[in-house]
Amino acid sequence: MQPKRIAILGSTGSIGRQTLDVVRQHPDRFQVEVITAGSNAALLAEQARAFDVPHAVICNTTKYDQVRDILAGTRTEVHAGIDAACDLVTGENVDIVVASMVGFSGLRPTLAAIRAGKDIALANKETLVAAGSIVMAEAQRCGVKILPVDSEHSAIFQCLQAAGGNPVARIHLTASGGPFRTWPREQIEKAGKDQALRHPNWNMGAKITIDSATMMNKGFEVIEAKWLFDVEPERIHVVVHPESVIHSMVEFADGAVLAQLGCPDMREPIQLALSYPERLSLNNRKLDFSTLGALTFFEPDLEKFPCLKLAFEAIGRGGNLPCALNAANEAAVAAYLEDKIGFYDIAAVAADTIACTEFVAEPSLDDIFATNEEAFARARKQIW
């Protein structure tokens, strides 16, 4: 069997690194053709060398010389800038693109890959939050598969394999609840980034870990599920499940509920997205039911986690509002990570941005880019 040829958008991030770990476990099955990174020149070069990657793109053009110098004498061609990334993912030598850039920046290269007919292993949920209707329509038009990497959506995707064409009654989207699940609001209010970055179960990048602490991540995942599985938000139920053993569930008309379980390890959904429908062996921890103990479930607290409430409101109104919410959140989370604002200011900035956004019911791609830019600028102005 020919190895599957992979492009990784965002190879130095958490998902990118774990994707390479899956590749490392199955070198006969996967071949990395393109890797791209924002500005981590040293790690990008190290990855290119370790996996003998033909093309490496550093999006921050000022780091180009650094990458080129480290890779001198290797077969890796070094490129710079986001346009090079958009171009290389469309190449003949690529079968599947792992979309694991952080935030809105993933939209352009992901769309370019879809339009070139490449299957997408989608980790970058912001792409669907900001432009779900456009991305899904393009995927359908170009006949490409969007394979979810997000653990919850991978779980739903797997449960749906047993649906036999029956409609979904409800999706139960599980949430760990993040590091502040049991904290009182007054204490959360004063929490700094060091506390917010301490996720109890999942090993993830900084941006998504903050989104998990605010539960904005879960709101985004509701939007992501709506687009991936064509299920109305009213049918998507968020349930807090602190053990993160059940990765999500699907309920049918007769009340039967299918769940997908596993240890919290992103390499599992990454592997399935890369090799689907085949399952490959993985050197990870397996569930041990003899020591697992109780699995618990709670309703989310929307007063303590207003970002989740904001996300539900944005989905309910639809149009360009989820895009504006995402942009405001990106600006606010960046500021929070720089200790510029407090934890609950993230929700406040997002709420204000949404309220000021001019509503577009059926946004074009140009509208989406304009909304993103305006909302990001507005949020930043409010912060600085």
Ligand code: MG
């Ligand atoms: Mg998730």
